[in-house]
Every structure is written in C-alpha cells, then in structure tokens.
Amino acid sequence: MKIHKTSIIENGAKLGSNVSIGPYSHIGKNVILGDNVVIQGYCEIGVHSFGNNKKPLKIGDNSLIRSKSIFYTGSTFGPKLITGHNVTVRENVTAGKNLQLGTFSDVQGDCEIGDYVKCHSSVHIGKSSKIGSFVWIYPFVVLTNDPTPPSLNRERITIENYVVVATSSTILPGLTIKEGTVIAAHSKVTKNTKPHTLIAGKPAKFTGTVNISLRYIEIGSLVFSPILN
Numbered sequence: 001m002k003i004h005k006t007s008i009i010e011n012g013a014k015l016g017s018n019v020s021i022g023p024y025s026h027i028g029k030n031v032i033l034g035d036n037v038v039i040q041g042y043c044e045i046g047v048h049s050f051g052n053n054k055k056p057l058k059i060g061d062n063s064l065i066r067s068k069s070i071f072y073t074g075s076t077f078g079p080k081l082i083t084g085h086n087v088t089v090r091e092n093v094t095a096g097k098n099l100q101l102g103t104f105s106d107v108q109g110d111c112e113i114g115d116y117v118k119c120h121s122s123v124h125i126g127k128s129s130k131i132g133s134f135v136w137i138y139p140f141v142v143l144t145n146d147p148t149p150p151s152l153n154r155e156r157i158t159i160e161n162y163v164v165v166a167t168s169s170t171i172l173p174g175l176t177i178k179e180g181t182v183i184a185a186h187s188k189v190t191k192n193t194k195p196h197t198l199i200a201g202k203p204a205k206f207t208g209t210v211n212i213s214l215r216y217i218e219i220g221s222l223v224f225s226p227i228l229n
Contacts, residue, residue: 034061049091132161140168
C-alpha cells in the first residue's frame with residue numbers, strides 16, 4: 001500500500017490491498033476502495049452529498065482515478081473504472097465494469113450505467129440518465145434532462161446497448177436512444193430513435209441503417225472498437 005504523507009484518510013474508510021493514494025488527496029470516512037485501486041493527487045473521494053446520504057462510495061478493484069477528480073458518496077462502481085483528470089461524479093450513480101470517464105467529464109447523479117461504457121473528454125451526463133452496455137460517447141456530448149430550463153423538472157434520457165454518440169451532439173430530455181443507434185457528429189436529437197439507424201443533423205433525422213459488430217480486447221483496460229457496416 002502506498003499512501004502519500006500529505007494525503008488524508010478519514011477514520012472509517014476501508015481500503016483494499018495494494019491501494020495507492022497520491023499527494024493531497026482526501027479519502028472520506030464513507031468510502032470503500034477495492035484492491036489495486038490508484039487515486040492520484042489532489043482528489044476528493046467520498047464528498048458528503050446533500051440530503052444526508054449515508055450510503056458509501058464503493059470503487060471496484062483495479063480502478064484508476066486521475067488527479068483533481070471529485071467523487072461524492074452513495075455511488076457504486078464495478079472493477080476497472082478509469083477516469084481522466086478533473087472528473088466530477090455526483091451521488092447515487094451505479095455503474096458496471098470497465099467504465100471510462102474522460103478528462104473534464106461530469107456525471108450528475110442518480111444515473112445507471114452498464115458495462116464497457118467509454119466517455120471521452122468533456123462529456124456531460126445529466127441527472128437520472130440511464131446508459132446501457134457497450135456505449136461509446138465522444139467528446140463534448142451533452143445528455144440533458146430539463147425540458148423547460150431553468151426548472152426542477154427532470155426527464156431522464158435512456159441510451160440502450162451498442163449506441164455510438166459522435167462528438168458535440170446534444171440529446172434532449174426524456175428521449176430513448178434505441179439499441180445500435182449511431183448519432184453523427186454535431187447532431188441535435190429531438191425524437192426517440194429506431195434500432196440500428198444512423199441519424200444526423202439539427203434536428204437529427206434518419207439517414208440510413210447500420211450494423212454494428214463489436215471487437216474488444218481486455219488487457220488491463222478496455223479497447224472497444226465498433227465497426228459500422
């Protein structure tokens with residue numbers, strides 16, 4: 001176990017074997033870290049959430065959280081979580097194995113995320129979003145949830161399995177993106193999609209059908225390669 005002398009580990013935190021904590025990181029009392037977890041410097045892990053949430057933050061084995069990232073309590077992550085730098089994850093997120101969150105991405109709480117999901121840099125996942133497995137989200141994608149901003153209304157976005165969302169696309173509140181959908185770059189999605197379709201434009205429209213086959217190899221971390229036919 002490698003704990004930097006400047007880090008703070010609160011009483012009550014549970015650390016697995018071979019955990020590494022970098023300089024000036026803070027691990028809260030309501031945190032459970034699995035084996036071989038690496039927390040780099042200047043991270044806040046286990047920030048107390050609003051509403052007096054007493055559920056712990058659980059981070060699975062072989063995870064890597066890069067510097068200046070912030071995780072609130074109440075969430076559970078499967079093994080091999082990998083983040084970029086300056087990632088923020090709010091409370092009550094449930095995620096499967098091999099989740100990747102790119103630099104400057106944020107997950108705004110109460111979200112469900114499946115296995116082998118890869119988010120590139122600067123992805124915004126709105127509160128209460130539901131994302132399936134084998135989903136690839138490119139940089140600057142926004143999943144919204146407020147149909148009448150600014151308001152307290154929340155309508156969750158659902159993204160099913162095997163979806164690809166290309167860079168700088170926006171998905172409006174309450175929509176369901178069906179299995180195998182590919183959303184082209186810079187699209188504005190205003191309607192539910194049909195399975196295995198390619199949509200593009202502002203507003204996004206049907207432009208063709210797609211067949212996504214998957215190749216991935218797991219050596220330490222996921223390499224996920226969708227192939228479009």
